[in-house]
Amino acid sequence: MPAAEGHQEYIQKKINPILENLVTQLLLERPEDPVPFMIQWLSDYVLTSISPSSRIASPRVITQSHTPAPAGIQGAAESSSAEVTRLQSEVDSLRAYGNGGANGGFTLFDRYVKQLESKQAELEAAASKSLPCAPSTTTKGEEDSADEDSSDEDDEEDVVDELPPVPANYHRRGPRASVSAEAYGDWNKKRTDFVAPVHPKSEEQAARIRSVLSQSFLFMSVDEKSLDVVIGAMVEKVIEPNQRVINQGDDGDVLYVVESGELDCYKKLPGEEEEKLVKTCTEGDTFGELALLYNTPRAASVQARGRCVVWQLDRETFNHIVKEAAASKREKYETFLKSVPLLESMDSYERSKVADALRTECFKAGECIVRQGDVGDKFYMLEEGECTVYKVYVQGQEPKEVMHIRAGDYFGELALLSNDPRAATVKAKTDCQVLSLDRRSFKRLLGPLEDILKRNTARYE
Incomplete structure (x- = not known):
């Protein structure tokens, strides 16, 4: 499929590195x-x-002449004039591009423009002072030596004329060396015969791991059956005090989940000799996942403060279970979200962001999902089943049935819109599966729909 191959090449070359x-x-x-x-x-x-x-000349190109100067006074003047014209064009291009940026342009562009203007002034001065050259009296050997000296001087000039060094605090958030991640979808079909390794564990150990994984965002998309496979594939590792677990720059084939203890993450920034402490991992945290997610070298070094217990998961199991679960979750939820009337005004990208933030929760028939008067911190969409909404209008009286909720409907938004307690009780009429968004994700992702949500609040009255 030429089209699919073209998409894959575009993703790998253009999108993935960014x-x-x-x-x-x-x-x-x-x-x-x-x-x-x-x-x-x-x-x-x-x-x-x-x-x-594509837009402007590079620093090195800017500081060098593009074409050799013709011999003689007229040739030198013409060359300088052409260079001045070219540099003026570069300055105008930079100004136009820089002014298009946020907050009135960028500091780096300002430096670039100043450097171009300085170079332009030097060339104009040189053009106005062009003098006849004295006849050459050097021998062939002297000419070769002079050429070498000239080359050395040109190299030194290149170094001096390059852009000023990037501020040190840029490296904290700047782009890292790119290593292409694995493609998803039809371009990267997974092995169908994959069997995860199994390392026997006691029920108590498995329960501990499950408790730890439930706190990690990486495993939010993994269903119960797949989570059992992940737990079975994990290997326990005891880390002694001050022991290095991973080193920045090394290749990595496993990720770690902390069960107990504290581990410090250190990162050596470009141009700095000493490592910098960037974070501390504690119970429930994961580290080493970046190397598996993006096939990059280790982004930081990790060292145990005291005795620690971690569980490690191999790359192949991670790719087949965890990454596939995340991809499947997105595909599944995006399909469902298209059927939700509330989200029909969203484009596919916006829906994909909502899909990534959703969590699945299951309730048995008769269970209470939200209770009137409670503090609300979640928004719900009903994926499967049916729910009934009840509301108490007078304290001490029996709740009255207000409405029914079916697949594709939503509830729980009132408490998040107004910060008031839950306005009604929602119970599962049948076994239900709901998708939930926490308060922060709700505000961030559904903020543009706030007016629609507020208009629909009358349905609870």
Whole structure:
């Protein structure tokens, strides 16, 4: 399929390198609000990684003459004039591109423009002072020596004329060296004969691992059956105090989940001698997952503070179970979300973001999903089953049935919109499966739909 191959090539060459670096930095930094962080990162990425030839000349090209100067006074003057014209064009291009950026342009572009203007002024001065050259009296050997000296001087000039060094704090969020991640979908069919390794564990050990994995965002998409496979494939490892578990830059084939103890993550930034402590992993945290998610070298070093117990999972099991579960979850939820009237105004990208944030919860018939008067911190969409909504209008009286909720309907939004207690009770009429969004994800992802949600609140009255 030529079209599919073309899509794959585009994703691998154009999209993956950017997304890998961006997601890697997000997972390392974990900003409270990722949107400004992503905007800043992409701005920095444009300034440092964009191909200059498509818009502007590179620093090295800017500081060199594009064509050899013709001999003589007229030739030198023509060459200088042409160079001045070219540099003026570069300055205008940079100004136009820089002014298109956020907050009135970028500092790096300002430096670039100043450097071009300085070079332009030097060339104009040189053109105005062009003098006849004295006849050459050097021998062939002297000419060769002079050529070598000239080459050395040119190299030194290149170094001096390059852009000023990028501020040190840029490296904290800048792009890392790209290593292509594995493609998904039809382009990367997984082995159908894969069998995960099994390492025997006691029921108590399996329960401990399950408790730890339930706290990790990486395993949110894994269903109960697949989670049993993951638990069976994990290997217990005891880490002694001050022992290094992984080293920055090494290849990695396993990820770790912390059961007990504390481990410090250190990162050596470009141009710095000492490692910097970036975070501490405690019970329920995972580390080493970036190498498996994006096929990159270890992004940081991890060392135990004291005695620790961790569980390690191999790459192949991770790829077949955890990554596949995440991809399947997105595909499944995106299909369901298309059928939800509330979300019909969203495009596919917006729906995919909602799908990634959803969590599945199951309730038996008769169970209470939300209770009137409770503090609400979740928004629900009913995927399967049927629910009944009850409301108490007068304290001490029996609740009255208000409405029925069926697949594709939503509830629980009132408490999140107004920060008031739950306005009604919702019970499962049949066995139900619901998709939930926490308060923060609700505000972030469904904020644009707030007016629609508020208009529909009358249905509970």
